[in-house]
Amino acid sequence: MAGHNHDHSHDHDHEHGSELSETQLRVRALETVLTEKGYIDPTALDAIIEAYETKIGPRNGSVVVARAWTDPAFKKALLEDASKAVASMGHMSRVGDHLVAVENTPQRHNMIVCTLCSCYPWEVLGLPPVWYKSAPYRSRAVKDPRGVLSDFGIALPKGTEVRVWDSTAETRFIVLPMRPAGTEGWSEEKLADLVTRDSMIGTGLALNSGEVR
Amino acid sequence: MDGVHDMGGMDGFGKVEVETNEPPFHAPWEGRVLAMQRAMGYAGAWHIDHSRFAQEMLPPVTYLGASYYQRWALAMEKNVIARGFATPEELKAGHARSPGKSLPRKLTPDIVGAGLSRSSFYRQQQGPQRFQPGDRVRTKNIHPATHTRLPRYARDKVGVVEMCHGCHMYPDSVAADRGDNPQWLYTVVFTSRELWGPDTDPTIKISIDAFEPYLDPA
Numbered sequence: 001m002a003g004h005n006h007d008h009s010h011d012h013d014h015e016h017g018s019e020l021s022e023t024q025l026r027v028r029a030l031e032t033v034l035t036e037k038g039y040i041d042p043t044a045l046d047a048i049i050e051a052y053e054t055k056i057g058p059r060n061g062s063v064v065v066a067r068a069w070t071d072p073a074f075k076k077a078l079l080e081d082a083s084k085a086v087a088s089m090g091h092m093s094r095v096g097d098h099l100v101a102v103e104n105t106p107q108r109h110n111m112i113v114c115t116l117c118s119c120y121p122w123e124v125l126g127l128p129p130v131w132y133k134s135a136p137y138r139s140r141a142v143k144d145p146r147g148v149l150s151d152f153g154i155a156l157p158k159g160t161e162v163r164v165w166d167s168t169a170e171t172r173f174i175v176l177p178m179r180p181a182g183t184e185g186w187s188e189e190k191l192a193d194l195v196t197r198d199s200m201i202g203t204g205l206a207l208n209s210g211e212v213r
Numbered sequence: 214m215d216g217v218h219d220m221g222g223m224d225g226f227g228k229v230e231v232e233t234n235e236p237p238f239h240a241p242w243e244g245r246v247l248a249m250q251r252a253m254g255y256a257g258a259w260h261i262d263h264s265r266f267a268q269e270m271l272p273p274v275t276y277l278g279a280s281y282y283q284r285w286a287l288a289m290e291k292n293v294i295a296r297g298f299a300t301p302e303e304l305k306a307g308h309a310r311s312p313g314k315s316l317p318r319k320l321t322p323d324i325v326g327a328g329l330s331r332s333s334f335y336r337q338q339q340g341p342q343r344f345q346p347g348d349r350v351r352t353k354n355i356h357p358a359t360h361t362r363l364p365r366y367a368r369d370k371v372g373v374v375e376m377c378h379g380c381h382m383y384p385d386s387v388a389a390d391r392g393d394n395p396q397w398l399y400t401v402v403f404t405s406r407e408l409w410g411p412d413t414d415p416t417i418k419i420s421i422d423a424f425e426p427y428l429d430p431a
Contacts, residue, residue, distance in 0.1 A: 027242040027286055029307035031249060033299045037313030039256055040320065045248035047325040052247070053237045056329070096331030098378070115221030115364050117265055118281070123331060127247075129235050133281045135226040142221045142366065142419050143409055151229040162417045166221065168362045169398050169422035170334040171378055203229075 057126035061174055062195035064089065064124060065206075066188040068101075069179045079103060082174065086124065096123070096172075103176040104202070108161045111149075111202030112173045113141035119167035121174050125197055132201065142166055152203045175202040182209040214358050215365060217273040222366040222409070243282040250285055255328040257317040259292050262388040266360040267291040336395035338380040343425055344399060348374045351431040352401070352423065360388030363427045367419075371431045372403040375420065383424055397425040 034040045064086055068075040078085040082101040099121060102110040114120065115138045120128040131137050140148050145162045149155070156162065165173045177199040183191060186209075193212045198204030220226075238244040254261065267288035268276065276284065293299050303310055320328040344350060354369035355361070362384050378398040386394035405417035 023283055023286065024240075024242050025307075026290070026304075027245055029304055030286065030290060030293070031245055032307050033303050033309050034249065034253070034293070036309035037299060038319070039258065039298065039313055039316055040249060040252040041322065043322045044252055044320045044325050044328065045245060047322045048248040048251050048328060049238070049244040051325065051329055052244070057237075097333045097335055098331070100376075113221075115366075116218060116362060117268070123329075127237050129232070130239075130281065131229050131231050134229070135220055135223075135277065136229045139220040139223040139226045140229070143413075145417060146414060148229055152231070158416070160416065162414075163402075164417065164419045165400075166364065166367075166419065166421045168364060169378070169384075169424065170381060171398070171400070171422050 052127055056123065058124075058195075058197035058200065059192070060126070061121070061124035061197070061200045062192040063188070064101075064174070065176055065195045065200065066191035068176055069183075069191055070188055075176075078176070098171045099124070100171055100173050101176050102163070102165065102173055104178045106160070106178070108163055109156050109202065110163050110165065110173075110175045111141060111145050112165050112167065112175060113138060114167040115139070115142055116166075116168060119170075119172065121172040124174055125200055129197070149203065152198065154203070154205060175200050177204075177206040180206050180208050214269055214360065215356055216269045217276050218269045219365050221364045238282075242286075246282045246286045246289070250289060251328045252320040253289070253292075255318065255320040258298060259296060260387050262360060262384040263292055264288050265384075266388040267295075269360065334381045336380050336382050336393050338397070339395055342377060342397050344374045344377070344397070344428065344430075346374050346376060349431040350374055350399075350401060350423075350428040352427055353429060355427070357385065359385065361385050361427075363423065364421065366408055367401075367403065367421050367423075370403055370407050372401040372407065372420075374399045375402045376400040378422065381424070383426070385424070385426070399423055399425070399428070401428070 031042065035042055068078050074085060078101045082099040083097050086099060104110055118128055118133040120132060137148065142164050145164050146156065167173060177195065180194055194207040196204050196207060199206045250264065253259065268284050271284065271287055279287065290304060294301055298314060299309065349371060351371050352363060352368050355363065376399065380395045381398045382393040383396040386392060400420050401423045402418050402420040405413040405419065406415060408419060
């Protein structure tokens with residue numbers, strides 16, 4: 001996937017210098033007050049952060065996609081009720097009741113956005129990347145999705161329908177990307193390596209068989 | 214409200230810039246903000262729609278200039294103060310000066326999984342489902358000054374109901390502290406030409422999830 005390499009300092013110019021320390025101080029003050037008031041337990045915060053840093057990431061979604069590629073009954077169940085199908089795999093934190101899987105085909109490419117805030121299927125994809133929450137993506141995805149895809153180095157055939165899902169309620173969407181050619185007989189684990197985060201948002205495609213690490 | 218958060222279709226923000234190998238958090242305070250939000254949500258201090266509305270009410274310049282987790286922190290401060298969980302003086306001093314209000318529950322490390330699980334937004338239906346998949350609907354031309362989840366670009370437009378997701382708590386009501394007021398929720402799909410005019414790429418379709426009060430038959 002083509003992308004732009006940006007280091008953190010460039011992306012967060014506004015957090016430099018005194019403003020950064022002001023944010024740090026304000027967040028620390030907020031945590032101290034909420035803790036002293038008895039509302040929160042800092043060790044629970046540690047555990048939440050650790051979970052997002054180590055357990056809750058796009059690998060969860062990749063495994064779901066790989067299963068759908070290899071097990072037609074699971075794929076059918078996933079497209080009918082993704083919450084139930086994912087819960088049946090039992091390996092990740094509860095996804096809630098409102099997950100919908102949408103399937104890419106040669107005729108239709110799906111793309112997920114939240115124009116109003118940052119709604120994203122966290123349980124299966126982890127924390128949303130900064131670009132997903134950014135004004136350029138949120139503003140353009142619903143009006144010029146092919147232009148957005150070209151920012152990601154993706155050019156779809158002209159006739160392919162592009163379907164954009166704006167997550168304006170509590171429903172969460174995950175894209176089921178197309179299985180790459182030349183992967184017949186691959187194990188679920190090997191297939192999961194082809195399923196990138198962006199391919200499940202719809203701003204990318206699954207890796208080709210030759211691209212697997 | 215018609216704020217800058219409602220960005221769908223706006224021009225001028227530039228290209229989407231992707232950071233390769235992006236870490237979960239860019240600074241430790243970002244993780245603290247996220248985790249505090251989860252913990253306060255679990256405790257029942259406020260609802261996610263209150264957090265969204267508090268962000269939307271930030272001055273536009275602040276909203277656009279702040280990073281994502283800075284916005285969350287600012288919104289959290291607003292809710293903490295507005296809902297009486299602490300005073301501005303306490304936040305300024307960085308210490309509590311009086312005991313906290315009582316909350317329904319508290320997130321502790323042994324049950325942290327519960328704080329990470331998404332709750333159900335389903336609610337008991339209050340009336341019959343008005344629309345079925347395949348029905349043509351027109352979104353209302355509404356501009357409430359309060360929180361709504363009907364984006365501006367999809368107001369007063371004709372679309373087709375594609376799915377019904379059952380009855381959900383209604384954000385417009387929740388954010389205004391008027392209770393769950395459950396409503397039927399539908400995926401409604403529009404053609405690009407309906408939303409963006411005759412010159413747009415006709416291969417594009419856009420859907421929103423719309424609560425029943427946003428819709429009229431078309």
